[in-house]
Amino acid sequence: xxxxxxxxxxxxxxxxxxxxxxxxxxxxxxxxxxxxxxxxxxxxxxxxxxxxxxxxxxxxxxxxxxxxxxxxxxxxxxxxxxxxxxxxxxxxxxxxxxxxxxxxxxxxxxxxxxxxxxxxxxxxxxxxxxxxxxxxxxxxxxxxxxxxxxxxxxxxxxxxxxxxxxxxxxxxxxxxxxxxxxxxxxxxxxxxxxxxxxxxxxxxxxxxxxxxxxxxxxxxxxxxxxxxxxxxxxxxxxxxxxxxxxxxxxxxxxxxxxxxxxxxxxxxxxxxxxxxxxxxxxxxxxxxxxxxxxxxxxxxxxxxxxxxxxxxx
Ligand SMILES: Cc1cc2nc3c(=O)[nH]c(=O)nc-3n(C[C@H](O)[C@H](O)[C@H](O)COP(=O)(O)O)c2cc1C
Numbered sequence: 540x541x542x543x544x545x546x547x548x549x550x551x552x553x554x555x556x557x558x559x560x561x562x563x564x565x566x567x568x569x570x571x572x573x574x575x576x577x578x579x580x581x582x583x584x585x586x587x588x589x590x591x592x593x594x595x596x597x598x599x600x601x602x603x604x605x606x607x608x609x610x611x612x613x614x615x616x617x618x619x620x621x622x623x624x625x626x627x628x629x630x631x632x633x634x635x636x637x638x639x640x641x642x643x644x645x646x647x648x649x650x651x652x653x654x655x656x657x658x659x660x661x662x663x664x665x666x667x668x669x670x671x672x673x674x675x676x677x678x679x680x681x682x683x684x685x686x687x688x689x690x691x692x693x694x695x696x697x698x699x700x701x702x703x704x705x706x707x708x709x710x711x712x713x714x715x716x717x718x719x720x721x722x723x724x725x726x727x728x729x730x731x732x733x734x735x736x737x738x739x740x741x742x743x744x745x746x747x748x749x750x751x752x753x754x755x756x757x758x759x760x761x762x763x764x765x766x767x768x769x770x771x772x773x774x775x776x777x778x779x780x781x782x783x784x785x786x787x788x789x790x791x792x793x794x795x796x797x798x799x800x801x802x803x804x805x806x807x808x809x810x811x812x813x814x815x816x817x818x819x820x821x822x823x824x825x826x827x828x829x830x831x832x833x834x835x836x837x838x839x840x841x842x843x844x845x846x847x848x849x850x851x852x
Pocket of ligand 1: 555556557558579580609637639640708716740741742761762763764765
């Protein structure tokens with residue numbers, strides 16, 4: 540079967556962002572040229588219980604090709620069962636193991652970035668994914684340590700599981716989302732292992748992406764927060780362009796809104812508020828706009844207000 544990811548070119552990947560990268564968000568990112576989209580983190584436990592909410596979270600848009608589901612877990616049997624469930628779902632090209640989530644709820648449960656403090660455990664869980672998955676790809680998303688930076692050890696542990704590539708957020712768990720991203724550590728991981736390494740952390744524009752790729756020699760970049768409120772970043776990165784016209788932005792924001800309504804139903808009106816906060820950031824009148832949309836529940840009124848704001852700013 541032909542491989543869907545070409546590691547001979549520098550890949551641009553949308554990071555999984557819980558609470559943001561649902562199907563509508565991912566399909567917009569895809570439209571702008573993200574080479575790969577990945578679901579929000581799904582707990583193996585939730586997957587095994589096949590809750591309606593969880594199954595909806597892993598639904599993909601037909602345009603998402605390739606598409607990965609990211610799982611979290613720390614119990615081999617549960618992770619195996621989660622993988623077996625995903626095996627039966629068509630259209631998923633890869634399974635990514637979350638080894639980076641710093642949230643206490645996940646960490647204290649032994650999952651996410653907790654695995655970085657016990658590389659034997661990480662190996663056991665990641666090997667389980669690799670062993671049972673029938674998908675084209677297996678990958679891991681890691682940070683560079685829990686408290687201390689151990690990027691090389693982590694990279695080697697991941698590589699030894701026989702997975703296809705690793706995405707590395709250049710912070711420790713202790714660094715949360717604020718400490719300076721250590722691109723030196725990403726570079727060290729890249730030069731220590733032979734599988735492709737994707738660099739992640741604070742990459743928000745073309746210049747930064749270019750610098751990071753040159754400095755780390757990574758095989759691609761993964762963009763998270765830089766895509767919130769600016770999904771056109773994928774187009775900018777791909778083609779090195781700066782300017783996206785306001786008219787085009789408006790079209791995309793409305794398309795995003797329509798997709799959210801289609802996928803989430805009327806509740807989408809309320810859900811879209813937080814995205815509008817990001818979309819309106821930095822524009823004159825944004826505060827007033829946010830105050831207004833925070834009270835709107837009617838889908839047509841909301842659409843008119845969005846259209847009006849982004850036409851007249
Ligand atoms: C709101 C939010 C939700 C996130 N959810 C996930 C997740 O579900 N899975 C994951 O591996 N990382 C998650 N992350 C981490 C991002 O994927 C990414 O590694 C991190 O934000 C650094 O990249 P950035 O600076 O481009 O945002 C999340 C980050 C944020 C801010």
